[in-house]
Amino acid sequence: MPKDILLITGDFGEDYDVMVPYQGLEMVGHxxxxxxxxxxxxxxxxxxxxxxxxxxxxxxxxxxxxxxNATLADADLDEYDALYLPGGRAPEYLRTYDEVLDTVRHFFDTNKPVGALCHGQHILNAADVVDGYEMTSYHALRSECEAAGCAAWVDEVTRDGNLVTAQGWDDHPEILSIFLEMLGTEVRHEEEVAPADD
Structure with missing residues (x-):
């Protein structure tokens, strides 16, 4: 069943971090x-x-x-099944918007899946939602994640409850695979059928 996912980014969000999850999640029908x-x-x-x-x-x-393709001010958060936060430079300023922080808190309060990649964790930290979570981030954000109260910073893609985090765009296959699992999405591969003999 298709899910509705909210992806928050802004000017100078990392190109791969925006495009790959957007296209990949749409590709499987979300x-x-x-x-x-x-x-x-x-x-x-x-x-x-x-x-x-x-x-x-x-x-x-x-x-x-x-x-x-949508307007944050018009978004009915109850209609969304999950949240995704790409990295890049955009999260540095996006974390200063109360509207963004309140949106993030909604997904944690309702225990819906949240994915965050690279510098997207700036937003999680500013929203004060990582206390007690194991997580990862771009390595330069480790001390910020720890100061925000994460239970442990892990040097790999990490899922803890409703949160999956990754360090950079080379982690896309793993974070998106876990995110799809959290959404209940099953990707099936058809077995190859040998051609019939003539």
Missing amino acids: NVDVVCPDKEAGDRIKTSIHDFRGDQTYMEDRGHDFEL
Whole structure:
């Protein structure tokens, strides 16, 4: 059965972190509403592409324009089955919006699935919802997660209750697989059938 998923991002959200879950979750039949505070359906955000090229931290290049397909201010949170928070630079400012933090708290209060990747954990930490959870994040956020009260920071994709967290876009296969499991989505592979002899 298709699920309705809310994905919160903004200008300079990481391109892969936005595009891969959006397209992957839609591909298996779910509906993903992508929103940003102070923007409406039809508005565009600019994404960024983060890459490691031998420096001590990542470089940021301009990504794509992504058209939002829903408006956060109009969202009826009770109608959504899950929440997904991509990484990138956007979470640094998204965590300053009460509307975003209240949205996150709703999904924890109702024990609905939440996925967060890379820097998306900035938002979880600011919403004060990680107390007692095992979680992971981009490694540079470890001390922030611990200061926010997480029970343990784990160096791998981690599920604890209704929360699944990952460190970066190379974790997409694992975090999305777990997120789909949390949604009750079963992906079946048909057995190959040998061609009939002529």
